Amino acid sequence: MMLSNNQKKTLQKLMKDFNFLGSKKYKLIVLLGLLGDFDSFEYAINLKKFIEHDQKKQIDIFAVAIGSEIGKEKFCDFTGFPKKNLKVVTDNQIHQGLMISKGVDIGLGGWINMLIMLSGINSFKTIKEVVRGYTGDRNSKQIFFDEDHINLFNVFKFSGVFFKYTCGDGYLRPFELATYRLKNMIEILQNWKDYILDNKYLPHRGASFILDEKDKIIYTYFSNNVLGYSPKMEDPLAFLQEQCG
Secondary structure, eight states, X not given: OOOOHHHHHHHHHHHHHTTOOOSSSEEEEEEEEETTSHHXXXXXXXXXXXXXXXXXXXXXXXXXXXXXXXXXXXHHHHHOOOGGGEEEESSSHHHHHTTOOOOOOOSSOHHHHXXXXXXXXXXTTHHHHHHHHHHOBXXXXXXXXXXXXXXXXXTEEEETHHHXXXXXXXXXXXXXXXXXXXXXXHHHHHTHHHHOSOGGGTTOOOEEEEEOTTOOEEEEEEOOSTTOSSSOTTSTTHHHHHHHO
């Protein structure tokens, strides 16, 4: 997708205002919706893992989300995303400037709008992604390993080896992704007021931009779906390897 001049100016101003300069060959700029959005949590956790295992160390990763400073602290503590690289804003002005999707809005509030999108209306890939969470995916990597401890509501406690015993390993097992997302949802519900600054922004989607060493935009992706922060959800960070080698 080619950006308009206004979108480019908004992105340039964002980088200047938040001091998103970086020192590496590439920059990934991520615009999240609310801190407490499913996509925000999942994307941030995947990016944290990428930062830890990136052998070439040639990509600076920055993010902007709608939220509060208290929410940012909890979000980064839970996801592991570096606090210094995340900025929070209290409205969607930057998102509007970049023409990021606001999601569905039928005038009945953020909750209703989000439920509509979760049902697949105007968010066509969401149902497929939800189903994949329960059925598993041979083309995706496993999430939990034997030593991982999983605690759901302090009622169901088990280790990652459960998935190995029931379905093997080396791929995304049935119910594995759904369990992972449930863990994230529990964290959001337990800290709702800190993560959800204003529920009118619940349907808001996000976007990703990669810039080269000359700050030329070489990649853009705008999400239109809940659980659709990447064009290839079975390998959501594949675009980093494709664009930055």
